[in-house]
Amino acid sequence: MMKPYAALEQRFRRLSALNGALAVLGWDQSAMMPEGGAAARAEQMATLSVIHHEWLTDPALGDLIANAEAKAATLTDWQRANLREIARHWRHATALNPKLVEARSKAANACEMVWRKAKPANDFKAFAKAFAPVLALTREVAAAKAAAFGCQPYDALLDEYEPGGSAARIDALFADLGKFLPGFIDKALARQARQPAPLPLPGPFPVEQQRQAGLALMKALGFDFRHGRLDVSAHPFTGGVPQDVRITTRYSESDFTKALMGVLHETGHALYELGLPRRWAGQPVGEARGMVLHESQSLLVEMQVCRGEEFLTYATPLLRRIFGGKGAAWELGNLRRLYTRVQPSLIRVDADEATYPAHVILRYRLEQAMLAGDLAVNDLPDAWGDGMQSLLGVAVPDHAQGCLQDIHWPVGSIGYFPTYTLGALAAAQLFAAARAADAAIAPGIAKGDFKPLLRWLRQNVHGQASLLSTDDLLRQATGKPLGTAAFKAHLKARYLN
Amino acid sequence: MMKPYAALEQRFRRLSALNGALAVLGWDQSAMMPEGGAAARAEQMATLSVIHHEWLTDPALGDLIANAEAKAATLTDWQRANLREIARHWRHATALNPKLVEARSKAANACEMVWRKAKPANDFKAFAKAFAPVLALTREVAAAKAAAFGCQPYDALLDEYEPGGSAARIDALFADLGKFLPGFIDKALARQARQPAPLPLPGPFPVEQQRQAGLALMKALGFDFRHGRLDVSAHPFTGGVPQDVRITTRYSESDFTKALMGVLHETGHALYELGLPRRWAGQPVGEARGMVLHESQSLLVEMQVCRGEEFLTYATPLLRRIFGGKGAAWELGNLRRLYTRVQPSLIRVDADEATYPAHVILRYRLEQAMLAGDLAVNDLPDAWGDGMQSLLGVAVPDHAQGCLQDIHWPVGSIGYFPTYTLGALAAAQLFAAARAADAAIAPGIAKGDFKPLLRWLRQNVHGQASLLSTDDLLRQATGKPLGTAAFKAHLKARYLN
Numbered sequence: 001m002m003k004p005y006a007a008l009e010q011r012f013r014r015l016s017a018l019n020g021a022l023a024v025l026g027w028d029q030s031a032m033m034p035e036g037g038a039a040a041r042a043e044q045m046a047t048l049s050v051i052h053h054e055w056l057t058d059p060a061l062g063d064l065i066a067n068a069e070a071k072a073a074t075l076t077d078w079q080r081a082n083l084r085e086i087a088r089h090w091r092h093a094t095a096l097n098p099k100l101v102e103a104r105s106k107a108a109n110a111c112e113m114v115w116r117k118a119k120p121a122n123d124f125k126a127f128a129k130a131f132a133p134v135l136a137l138t139r140e141v142a143a144a145k146a147a148a149f150g151c152q153p154y155d156a157l158l159d160e161y162e163p164g165g166s167a168a169r170i171d172a173l174f175a176d177l178g179k180f181l182p183g184f185i186d187k188a189l190a191r192q193a194r195q196p197a198p199l200p201l202p203g204p205f206p207v208e209q210q211r212q213a214g215l216a217l218m219k220a221l222g223f224d225f226r227h228g229r230l231d232v233s234a235h236p237f238t239g240g241v242p243q244d245v246r247i248t249t250r251y252s253e254s255d256f257t258k259a260l261m262g263v264l265h266e267t268g269h270a271l272y273e274l275g276l277p278r279r280w281a282g283q284p285v286g287e288a289r290g291m292v293l294h295e296s297q298s299l300l301v302e303m304q305v306c307r308g309e310e311f312l313t314y315a316t317p318l319l320r321r322i323f324g325g326k327g328a329a330w331e332l333g334n335l336r337r338l339y340t341r342v343q344p345s346l347i348r349v350d351a352d353e354a355t356y357p358a359h360v361i362l363r364y365r366l367e368q369a370m371l372a373g374d375l376a377v378n379d380l381p382d383a384w385g386d387g388m389q390s391l392l393g394v395a396v397p398d399h400a401q402g403c404l405q406d407i408h409w410p411v412g413s414i415g416y417f418p419t420y421t422l423g424a425l426a427a428a429q430l431f432a433a434a435r436a437a438d439a440a441i442a443p444g445i446a447k448g449d450f451k452p453l454l455r456w457l458r459q460n461v462h463g464q465a466s467l468l469s470t471d472d473l474l475r476q477a478t479g480k481p482l483g484t485a486a487f488k489a490h491l492k493a494r495y496l497n
Numbered sequence: 498m499m500k501p502y503a504a505l506e507q508r509f510r511r512l513s514a515l516n517g518a519l520a521v522l523g524w525d526q527s528a529m530m531p532e533g534g535a536a537a538r539a540e541q542m543a544t545l546s547v548i549h550h551e552w553l554t555d556p557a558l559g560d561l562i563a564n565a566e567a568k569a570a571t572l573t574d575w576q577r578a579n580l581r582e583i584a585r586h587w588r589h590a591t592a593l594n595p596k597l598v599e600a601r602s603k604a605a606n607a608c609e610m611v612w613r614k615a616k617p618a619n620d621f622k623a624f625a626k627a628f629a630p631v632l633a634l635t636r637e638v639a640a641a642k643a644a645a646f647g648c649q650p651y652d653a654l655l656d657e658y659e660p661g662g663s664a665a666r667i668d669a670l671f672a673d674l675g676k677f678l679p680g681f682i683d684k685a686l687a688r689q690a691r692q693p694a695p696l697p698l699p700g701p702f703p704v705e706q707q708r709q710a711g712l713a714l715m716k717a718l719g720f721d722f723r724h725g726r727l728d729v730s731a732h733p734f735t736g737g738v739p740q741d742v743r744i745t746t747r748y749s750e751s752d753f754t755k756a757l758m759g760v761l762h763e764t765g766h767a768l769y770e771l772g773l774p775r776r777w778a779g780q781p782v783g784e785a786r787g788m789v790l791h792e793s794q795s796l797l798v799e800m801q802v803c804r805g806e807e808f809l810t811y812a813t814p815l816l817r818r819i820f821g822g823k824g825a826a827w828e829l830g831n832l833r834r835l836y837t838r839v840q841p842s843l844i845r846v847d848a849d850e851a852t853y854p855a856h857v858i859l860r861y862r863l864e865q866a867m868l869a870g871d872l873a874v875n876d877l878p879d880a881w882g883d884g885m886q887s888l889l890g891v892a893v894p895d896h897a898q899g900c901l902q903d904i905h906w907p908v909g910s911i912g913y914f915p916t917y918t919l920g921a922l923a924a925a926q927l928f929a930a931a932r933a934a935d936a937a938i939a940p941g942i943a944k945g946d947f948k949p950l951l952r953w954l955r956q957n958v959h960g961q962a963s964l965l966s967t968d969d970l971l972r973q974a975t976g977k978p979l980g981t982a983a984f985k986a987h988l989k990a991r992y993l994n
Contacts, residue, residue, distance in 0.1 A: 017544035020537055024525055025518060032529070036724035037741025040517055043779070047514035051548060227533035241541075244534025282540070 004067035005075060008086050009283060011061065016282040018052050020241040027239035027246045031231040053101070056093040065090060078285055081467045085284035088163060095148040096141060104137040108412040115410035124399045128377045131410060135370055135377060138412045142371060154371055157415035161291040162422070164469045167368065169482075170418050173425065174361050176484045182391075184488075185354055188342045188495040198337035199329040205256040213256065213322045214249065214263035217315065221267050221301065222454045227274055236262045238269035238298075242281060245270040256323065257338065261302055268301030269294060271454065275462025285466045291416065292470050292482075293461060295423025296430060303353045303424065304431040304490065305453070307339045310446040318448075340494060344392040346401040353424065354491055355392060360421040362387040363406070367414045426474060428487035430461065433478035501564035502572060505583050506780060508558065513779040515549050517738040524736035524743045528728040550598070553590040562587060575782055578964045582781030585660060592645035593638060601634040605909040612907035621896045625874045628907060632867055632874060635909045639868060651868055654912035658788040659919070661966045664865065666979075667915050670922065671858050673981045679888075681985075682851055685839045685992040695834035696826040702753040710753065710819045711746065711760035714812065718764050718798065719951045724771055733759045735766035735795075739778060742767040753820065754835065758799055765798030766791060768951065772959025782963045788913065789967050789979075790958060792920025793927060800850045800921065801928040801987065802950070804836045807943040815945075837991060841889040843898040850921065851988055852889060857918040859884040860903070864911045923971060925984040927958065930975035 002010070022045060029041050065087050072080055107130075114130035117123070142153035149156055151166075158165040214230060228245035240246035247266035251259045272288055280286025288294050305311050316332045319325060328334060342352050348359040366383055369375035375383055384403040385396045396402040408416050435441050440452040460477035467473075471481040478486075499507070519542060526538050552558075562584050569577055604627075611627035614620070635654070642653035648663075655662040711727060725742035737743035744763035748756045769785055777783025785791050802808050813829045816822060825831060839849050845856035863880055866872035872880055881900040882893045893899040905913050932938050937949040957974035964970075968978040975983075 013540075014544055017537075017540045021518060021522060021541040021545060024522055024538075024541070028521055028525060032726065034723050034725060034741060036721070037738070040514075040738050040740040040778075041521075043510075043514045044518040044521070047511055048518060048545075224533070226531050228531060229529065241534070241537050243537040244531060281537075 004064045004071070005079060005083065008061075008064050008068055008083070011055065011058075011064075012086055012089075012284060013282040015052060015055055018048055018055070022048050022052070023239055023241055024244075024246075027248075030233040030235070030237065030239070031246070031248050053093065053098075056090065057098075061090055062094070078280065078467060082280070082283050082285035085163075085287075085466050088159075089284055091149065092145070092160060095145045097144070100137065100140055100144065104134070104141060104412060107133045107137055108410070111410045111412075112407070115404065115407070119400050119404045122398045122400045122404075124381055124404065127399075127404060127410070128380075132377050134410070134412045138414055139371060139373070142414075154368055154415060157371070158418070159415075161416050162419050162470065163290050163466075164471075165290070165292070165418075165422075170364065170422065173422070173482070173484055174357075174364065174418070177357050177421070177487075178361060180484070180488055181354070181357060184491060184495075185342065185344065188354055188491075191496060192342055195337065198341065199334050201255075201257070201325070201329050201338070203255065204253040205323055207251045207253065209322055210251050210256045210259050213260055213319060216318060216322070217260070217264060217306075218247075218267050218270075220314075220448050221264070221271065221450050223267055223270055224274060228270060230263065236266055238266045238273065240273075242273045242276045242286075243278075245273045261306065261339075264306045265298045265302040268298035271301070271457065272297040272462050275454075275458045276465050277463050280465055287466055289464070289466050289468070289470055289473060291419035292422040292426055293473065295419055296426035297457070297461065299353075299424050299427035300431050300457075304427050305445060305450075307336075307353075308445070308494070309336065310442055312336050312339065313446045314448040342495060344394050346388070346394055346396060347405060349405075354495060357421045357424065358391040360417050362391055363408075363417040366403075367409070367417065371414055422482065425484055425487045426470070426482055428490040429474060429478050429480070429483065429485075430457075432486045432489070434460070501561045501568070502576060502580065505558075505561050505565055505580070508552065508555075508561075509583060509586075509781060510779040512549060512552055515545055515552070519545050519549070520736055520738055521741075524745075527730040527732070527734065527736070528743065528745050550590065550595075553587060554595075558587055559591070575777065575964060579777070579780050579782035582660075582784075582963050585656075586781055588646065589642070589657060592642045594641070597634065597637055597641065601631070601638060601909060604630045604634055605907070608907045608909075609904070612901065612904070616897050616901045619895045619897045619901075621878055621901065624896075624901060624907070625877075629874050631907070631909045635911055636868060636870070639911075651865055651912060654868070655915070656912075658913050659916050659967065660787050660963075661968075662787070662789070662915075662919075667861065667919065670919070670979070670981055671854075671861065671915070674854050674918070674984075675858060675888075677981070677985055678851070678854060681988060681992075682839065682841065685851055685988075688993060689839055692834065695838060696831050698752075698754070698822065698826050698835070700752065701750040702820055704748045704750065706819055707748050707753045707756050710757055710816060713815060713819070714757070714761060714803075715744075715764050715767075717811075717945050718761070718768065718947050720764055720767055721771055725767060727760065733763055735763045735770065737770075739770045739773045739783075740775075742770045758803065758836075761803045762795045762799040765795035768798070768954065769794040769959050772951075772955045773962050774960050777962055784963055786961070786963050786965075786967055786970060788916035789919040789923055790970065792916055793923035794954070794958065796850075796921050796924035797928050797954075801924050802942060802947075804833075804850075805942070805991070806833065807939055809833050809836065810943045811945040839992060841891050843885070843891055843893060844902055846902075851992060854918045854921065855888040857914050859888055860905075860914040863900075864906070864914065868911055919979065922981055922984045923967070923979055925987040926971060926975050926977070926980065926982075927954075929983045929986070931957070 025041065025045055025048070033041060065083070068083055069087070072083060075083065111130040111134045115127055118127040138157070139153070142157050145156035146153040149159070154167045155165065158167070211230070218230065219225070227243055228240065228247065231246065231248050232250060233248035234250060236247070236249045238245060238247050247263070247270050249259045249262045249266065272294060276286055276288065312332055312335050316330070316335055320330050340352070342354045344355050345351055348356065351359055362384070366375060366380065366387065369383070370377070380403050381399060388394050388396050388402070434453060434456040438452050438456055441456065444450060444452045461473065464473050468476065474480065474482050522538065522542055522545070530538060562580070565580055566584070569580060572580065608627040608631045612624055615624040636650070639650035639654050643650040646653055646656070651664045652662065655664070708727070715727065716722070724740055725737065725744065728743065728745050729747055730745035731747060733744070733746045735742060735744050744760070744767050746756045746759045746763065769791060773783055773785065803812070809829055809832050813827070813832055817827050837849070839851045841852050842848055845853065848856055859881070863872060863877065863884065866880070867874070867877070877900050878896060885891050885893050885899070931950060931953040935949050935953055938953065941947060941949045958970065961970055965973065971977065971979050
């Protein structure tokens with residue numbers, strides 16, 4: 001008879017294979033599948049999801065976990081951490097009545113379909129009607145998990161995306177940022193106004209050239225094409241499995257910068273997945289730590305590295321060569337100004353790194369209020385408008401550019417938004433520590449040699465997988481738990497100097 | 498409580514979704530996956546295959562089938578046929594000891610890997626060592642299934658590919674062909690020698706132009722791109738699911754004809770899948786009848802239609818336009834001569850339609866002898882050389898171009914080869930019946946209008962799915978069971994007139 005811990009590893013290896021199959025099917029659905037395949041694909045994925053749920057809620061699993069925990073002293077550090085993560089997955093899966101899971105999933109699917117039409121039609125009423133049951137059921141989910149875990153409802157949801165995260169920590173960090181950012185943005189805008197306006201890059205930029213530029217930079221950054229691909233989808237994402245990471249982007253022939261920065265952003269996510277320890281592949285402890293560190297890796301590459309002076313020193317001649325660029329618009333200084341433009345705006349996904357946190361803070365406040373029952377769905381547009389006015393000084397002209405812009409709430413994702421900005425804080429903190437730890441990193445970037453940076457990230461972040469909590473990992477890598485200091489210092493250095 | 502038949506439909510719908518997931522993962526593995534993803538993919542597919550096997554061998558299934566069969570009188574024709582196919586799948590899955598299934602699968606995987614190196618290295622000894630256990634285990638499988646089904650061992654294997662097929666039927670058909678072909682080939686070669694030799698088409702042919710030609714002809718033939726794709730893989734195949742059919746080809750810039758005929762061949766397979774009745778999607782009766790009819794559809798499109806005078810009348814100017822072709826090599830007569838060249842040769846997959854049956858007949862005889870224990874693996878090369886000499890008059894210079902050329906035996910597929918030639922017979926018989934039934938078909942093809950042909954195939958073949966046996970379907974569609982007359986008439990008309 002197999003020992004309880006070994007039996008758990010075997011079960012989770014099977015679960016991981018099932019998750020991997022779902023990840024490939026999901027990637028294909030977004031990047032390859034013709035529209036007529038949708039119904040069959042939905043049935044394939046639903047079938048695998050049901051098996052996954054059955055396996056993860058098997059009552060025998062609870063006994064195995066209890067028995068393994070009783071003998072935890074005999075396990076290694078990694079095994080103990082694996083057992084902790086196994087228990088966390090099991091706890092989330094078994095905290096809910098299956099009927100509630102199904103009802104929420106159905107309501108979310110229905111709401112997503114309504115939202116896809118309501119957003120372009122600017123139809124808040126239609127959305128609100130479909131969203132009300134999603135919110136009600138999400139509140140039930142949060143309450144049930146909070147009761148099971150002994151925590152606050154918001155924290156119970158947050159734990160799905162950021163294990164161990166808490167609203168109390170976020171409140172403190174966001175309060176600090178909230179004090180800093182408005183004054184900073186004013187100063188950055190004032191300085192920007194004194195500089196020459198960036199010249200637009202003259203297109204068109206053929207898709208194949210954009211793809212070549214993306215592939216060249218991915219390769220330079222250390223993306224291993226024996227273990228991954230670059231493709232196209234309507235909404236860029238990183239999918240697949242750690243041994244086979246699939247990133248996507250979307251191209252516009254009139255502007256290559258968005259697609260390219262999108263590729264670099266997803267490359268950051270991909271390098272994390274590719275750098276997870278092979279020894280623990282297929283086990284929960286071998287997975288990425290959570291969305292905060294995942295976002296930290298995409299933002300470290302996109303925001304910290306690729307919009308910085310060193311990277312642009314390396315990339316500018318490469319881009320000029322690929323796109324046949326000539327003249328003042330293709331000078332390093334102009335590209336830097338294009339890539340570090342600060343501009344309060346309406347749309348989160350298009351926001352620069354200085355104004356982005358305001359978008360997140362607004363959503364965080366509103367979703368907390370909705371979850372607590374303090375904000376009714378019908379009052380969302382007004383609360384949104386007020387928030388955008390006070391946080392960024394912009395007027396919201398319609399719902400499509402307001403509270404209907406994101407997919408998260410329509411599909412019942414509450415607790416996800418803060419991870420974007422916590423990730424930005426972690427990115428700044430990790431990059432500062434990396435540069436301080438290895439003097440070869442900064443000059444390497446300017447030459448297109450990213451090996452020193454990747455080595456540091458592999459050792460301090462990627463290779464750690466889920467062994468530690470996010471804060472413990474940051475303490476080990478940077479000497480401090482997650483804070484705002486490095487992010488503020490980064491913003492001041494880039495936008496005020 | 499659900500009625501037995503309804504419960505069976507529900508279970509097989511889930512099995513079909515699982516099969517669909519496996520089909521997409523398999524397509525991705527061949528067409529998209531980077532090499533480093535192989536181990537993870539193998540684990541994903543093995544996990545789903547184990548679930549599939551568990552579901553299909555659930556003892557409760559046997560009871561449900563028995564109970565549903567007891568009330569079969571209350572079912573419709575389609576439901577009764579579905580029950581028959583359900584029972585057939587269950588019978589195949591439960592006929593074997595799981596240990597035998599696993600041992601054979603492992604031996605076949607190991608042998609495939611050895612074969613991939615042994616073939617280019619011309620190393621028969623290495624192959625023979627790995628193949629001996631595959632053959633021994635395949636003989637065990639055949640014996641176990643023969644005992645369970647009450648049939649001959651070879652027929653038990655054949656039934657996996659061609660339900661209801663029998664060596665006795667094949668023997669009679671192949672004996673007839675064996676008498677006809679040598680004399681026919683001599684005459685065809687003599688006539689060919691009196692005609693001008695075909696001029697080679699001057700390349701190179703850029704891959705993108707070849708792809709455009711393939712897409713244009715697929716579309717004309719009725720391939721619905723809302724339900725399918727064309728991609729590239731080392732070995733062309735038709736994959737995916739009926740609502741989302743993925744075909745592949747491979748391109749050589751020096752010769753577009755192979756890739757293009759490959760695309761047309763796979764399009765024939767794809768049209769069958771796309772034309773299966775949606776009402777029965779996800780049920781065994783809704784699947785393609787078997788490999789004979791599947792191959793009949795690919796060969797009907799490739800051999801009967803696309804190498805014929807009418808099709809080339811339509812396609813020649815289109816190809817000239819896409820490839821910028823000019824001069825005598827691009828005249829209709831030259832293309833016809835290129836596409837209908839008879840030439841006894843060593844390699845089955847490169848053989849023309851007149852000499853192809855000889856390749857199949859040889860393999861059929863040899864695999865029967867190996868299965869019966871009358872031919873030892875070590876005697877295979879001599880038997881192969883003798884057979885090629887007597888059937889086609891060619892000398893086999895090495896194993897790579899001899900008995901190591903195909904993947905079928907290395908992976909334990911015995912009983913598959915005859916379906917290629919039975920499919921060629923069925924293709925000729927169906928196409929002759931279609932042309933006789935609708936006078937609009939032939940002139941339609943010459944104009945690039947394939948709707949009349951597709952309409953007849955949808956009604957008489959595709960839409961029938963697995964309702965009837967292959968012979969009953971042919972009787973209904975052509976008035977006769979499978980025979981050689983139409984194929985012989987086709988060859989005489991194309992190569993002797």
